[in-house]
Amino acid sequence: MTDALIDKTSGWRGTREIWIRAAYEALLENGIDAVKVMPLADRLGLSRTSFYGHFSDRKELLNALVTHWQARNTGNLVRRTEDYAETISEAVLNLFDLWLRPDLFDSRLEFAVRNWAHTDESLAGMLEEADRVRIEALQAMFERFAYDPNYANIRASTIYQTQIGYISMKKDGPDEPLAPRLRRMPYYAEIFTGQKATEAEIARFLARHPLPKMTGSQGVDP
Known part of the structure; x- marks a missing residue:
């Protein structure tokens, strides 16, 4: 926004x-x-x-917030699963951009909406639908790379539930430096896909998320 x-x-x-x-x-x-x-x-x-x-009233304002959440978080997630990728590893690394760019996926808003849904039955239904749509999109991404539908569903659910769990534990966003998060992501991709990303795929991913320049003793970990 x-x-x-x-x-x-x-x-x-x-x-x-x-x-x-x-x-x-x-x-x-x-x-x-x-x-x-x-x-x-x-x-x-x-x-x-x-x-x-x-x-016209407060409800219209609340509906505007929900629409914004749907467009940014669900809309961008679905689009990212459909982006071009030559391998499933590249597709998952493309997906990981969402967790690093709030303009693509707003984790703080996701946390707030999930809390809000506890007291709003209508929103709870929309949240359940959003979860379904997102997991189906992730499953379709795996199936595009010839994964059996049953395995594709489990892998999709694992990715999704891992990230939603992370968001639930990190209300105000990640409280850890970017460098160690980036280092771990190729390993997550390998666990989620069962395939190791190539050096070129990892390099392209890291190039999209440059680390802030540090001086003196504040450099990134070796």
Whole structure:
């Protein structure tokens, strides 16, 4: 979601995007109970009336958050499973980009939505459907490389449940340096696929995720 600069002028009512952004931030910080019109208006320095210039009610705002979650997390995951790859190892490394780029897969939002679903039956149903769609997409990725459907389903489920479990343990995102995470990913890919990625495949993956430059004793591990 693009950050919006708030440039207030006389009579300014904000924009739909700014209200959604404020709701998104409130959801991540304090959960769904914090996503209410007056607290958001106070956060933005706008009036309650301004909100209704963009949304009919709070439910419409919540629906916008759900739509954003579906598009970013489910939509991008499905598209990434369909990306071109010459081998299953390359396909899985392509998938791993999601776990390293919040613009592709927002782990903090995923955590917040899963918590929200505990108190919203309708959202719980949408979450269950999202899980189904994502696992089916992962299974189809394995089947594209001639894996038996039963094994493809188990491998898909293992990848998915591993990452969702990781997200559930890391509310505020990874708390470990990037370098060791990147080092482990080729091993994860080998475990998930049963095949070892080539040096060229690993090199292409690492090139997409350059480490920040360090000086002195802060260099990456040897």
